[in-house]
Amino acid sequence: MTNRRLRVTVFLLALTCYLAVGYWLQVRHGFILGDALARVSAAQAVLFSRDPHLAAIGFIFTPLTAVVQIPAIALSPLWPDMAERAFSGTIMSAVFMAGAVIQIMSMGTDRGLPRGYVLAITALFALNPMIIFYGSNGMSEAPFLFFMSWAVRRLIMWMVDDDVHHLVTAGGIAMGLAYLTRYDAVACIAAAGVLVGATTYLRARPNPRMRRALLDMIMVSGPGLAAFLGWAGVSWLITGEGFGQFTSQYGNAAILEQSGHSAPAFGEGLAFAVVCITLLAPTLIPLALLAFARRRRTPDWHVLAAPVAIYGAALTFQALSYATGSTFPFLRFYIIAIPLAACLAMLAVPDGVLVPAKRRGKFAPVRRPAEQAGRRRPWIAYAPVAATFAVAIPVTAWGMGQPEFAPQEYALGAVLAPQPDSVVERKAIEHSIAASFSTERAIADYLERLDLPDGSVIVDSEYGFAIVAASKRPRMFVVPSDPDFTAMLNEPGAHGVKYMLAIPREGRGTADALNLRYPTLYDTGADIAILEVEVPNDGDSQPDWRLYRVNDVSPAA
Template identity: 30%
Template sequence: MTQWVELPMENGSVRRKDRSGWVLAVIVFAAEFIFGCYLYAVKGDIQEDALSRVANAFYVLFSRNPHLGAIGFVWNPLPSMFELPPVALWRWFPPVASDALAGVFITSVASAAIAFALHRALLWAEVSKTTSIVVVLCLALHPFMFLYGANGMSEMIFACFLVISLLNYLSWKDDRAVSRLVMAGCALAMAFWARYEAVAFGVGLFAVVLSDALRRAPADAQVRLLMSRRDYRRFRRQERLWYAAATALVLLLPAVYSGIMWMVLNAEIMHDPLYFLHSAYSNLSLTSMLSSASKYRAIEHHPVRVLLFMWERIWVFMIPVGMLLVYRLIRGRLVRWETLQLLVLAASIPSLQFLLLLHGASYGWLRFFFYPLPIAVAWWTYEMRSDARQLERRWRELAQVAMAASIVISGVFTGIIMERNANVAPEEYSLLHMDKNEVIQQLRIQQQIAQYINQDLPRATVLMDSYSAFDVILHVRQPRHLVITSDYDFANALRYPWTHHVQYILVPDPVNGYQFDAVNRIYPTLYAHGAPWVRLEKSFGTWRLYRVLEPFAESRALVRQGFFEHKEGLHPNLRERKWYPP
């Protein structure tokens, strides 16, 4: 059933139940979903990361060994878990997986949820319905927010829980209701399951909540009357500390528990509690190549250069934050704790990026710096609630126009950067210019491989690493014939292909990150030089499909002589292993 929202009017009475939030959410969802379907299903302009998230959900349901652990233990699993229900429709509607429409659906829902939450918060701050809709639509139609609400990436899902967490914290600042703090903590935990940046935001949120708890711990007037002034001061210090500790525990417990559980799952299944941090597929491995790029090598270990690099990307998203600071200055509230709290929250995630860029562990993409924008709009609801009874209606409306204008100005500059500046916004620029998008070209090659497998090798057992070949897997009609990374026997099948009935092995060119492909890690020269135990079946641009030959006496002799070890690049760890059935 539809849950109605009761909204207080300026005269103290209660408005009749209102549907505007739900209507607004439906409009935002429809716009995002239609645009995403056009972008992905019609134009074929797909974001690689969005497709890989859908693929992770696909492995859970349609691989040789369907199991929840197939969702992966490197990237946060929540986006792929949300995508499981729509991906389940793959048999009847393949584009839901092959064109990443499951991801488009989920991010459209997240964008609609942000619009609904902000609209409701503004109405509770006694902002007029029309003005609230205008502000929320300005944010939803901001070029960056609109693009990432439609492209299936994890950023909008994370931003949704970030906004929900922040709105509940701001409500707690007013009424001190523990339920609000609990909801803020639960939303923070959900944000962690979406993206690791939640750790940085959680540290910032913890700092501001702790400062509120220490400054505004509730006092009991009756206790004050029963104690001397000196005893009461000592009691109040202890009371503040206990209240702050209890408040922090309520806020952080869900997120800390989530982090511990994630490490426990990594330890139990992958045999390494920090597998997500330093495995071959982790962010640290992927960014290990950055030192070879002059752009990143120039800023590594140079704090000032890192700050300039960040400012070039973040300033467009800081315009609404600047408007907030001007508003607080006009209202005489600039030099207050709340101003520092706003800046701490806005700088929390960029601070993490500063540390990563400083140590050469981040690509510094534009999407890593947009979070101050939704944080500023969420904080705006608190400003309006604080001034609900103090400002005349016309001044409140003027303030709303100023916020909407700051979002529009931010959107205009962001759109220009995304359209014209490939250096600052490489991902967005590539998405808007398909003819220059190398990722799309690689995905099309993978689709050609899948088409070849469907037509010429429909029942063959083909081994491939889903880290790099996920688009092949999503386009194959019989995925249960594939041996992929999440299968229980993948590691052994890769080392002993004959005993696991592997007929073909798909190998990518070990450049541009594909050196981390499991096949290339085990056989580093297989792509370039082949091996006596395989025969080249077909080449697809930067991919090669090898047929695994049956073992015979001559090849066994070559194995015993170490020919494979020294001439064909067999991994040193495998030199003592047999490559044929006993």
């Protein structure tokens, strides 16, 4: 089987696996993470809101993960679970994670490694429980891993053959799109620029070394910088805030403050990050030492700098973000340690025949003929490294069951090993997390049965996104992305609003637009509405809801 056919086969196998897991978790069991459903709701607003427009996608998250779901969301009138159960998110993450699997595999085939070894490392990466989970749940981890692994792979090849095509792909495509997926990428973009600039400066002889180094830096980091400035500029023009994730009432900083989370001591925050990285890649240091021992006497020994710098920049960014109190204690934020370990496993064994360069640069390291001979080596040269990498699977599976480090993953136990009769507090919490958004789906069903006209129900999308996403009639809702939201909120009765969905004015509810305009709405109806239904919430960390009927302001009333 040729390498191309092998890549297609592996991609389809991984894609099928992640789609099946996503269908089982989200459609069959309703296990949906909030950020994944929020992205689905954003994509839905672009097509099916009262005022469909691209800016309805929002500016808290970077846009790519929601934009690529729009074609799948277009099918939601035919299959409501595409939006209601966030299966469009599953499709997005499954495609990107299958692509990340191919990038990891290609790191081995690019170096001419034995096919059995390449497939073993690829399978260990693809079947890691964190990779399976985030390849199927619609979160942003899958596209981020894909773009970062694509960039690292191309930078490794650039260091080997100085082919400018690799810099164009790594910087012009992968890095730019990575920033439109996750804010973490800004650290990787900066690290890539420093790495490429330093490498070119050191090996470009004779002068002008500085000019060549500067050009290469611009080539690899310029598109990412353009994406950074472009997204901030568009956000500022439309919302008045360039970085809504950090300054908006819906951003991380505001959520942390509203939820009462206090920043950890700096040392404790770094220790938390180290533990998470260890849970995800417990043999990272041994693999790094094996790779260094293998590479230190070869002409392209510096290829190790690419994965360490790029993947390491993302890990450092997350560790410092948590240690300084600007993000959450989530295991998933350190998931990039898994492809880092896989990449090191590909570099910790003897090379075969490297894939030929399309345009070998004049500063490429000279390889001795013996190094390109690709002679067969005994399995003992590869088995210890594969076994070292394999340790991650049981350790990570155990770590995902530790609520203090994996609060978003440990509730999988309620689906994988349900104990409905258990009265243990942890099992009760697991069940409530697994049942997240069932209440919101019930509210959406209730409102649909009322047969209301468009623009009849006003709700803030901070928590209400789950109700809108679950509805077969999203045009029934008035949400903050609608241009007339403020006018309808100020005078709901005069603008045809019949119902208001309210949440308690506490925690994140203090930033709810309805609570900001009517502080007593949830408790009393604020003299503009009458309580019709109260709905206790079954989901973990989800608010109770009250549906208020707006007072009739017609002359007859």
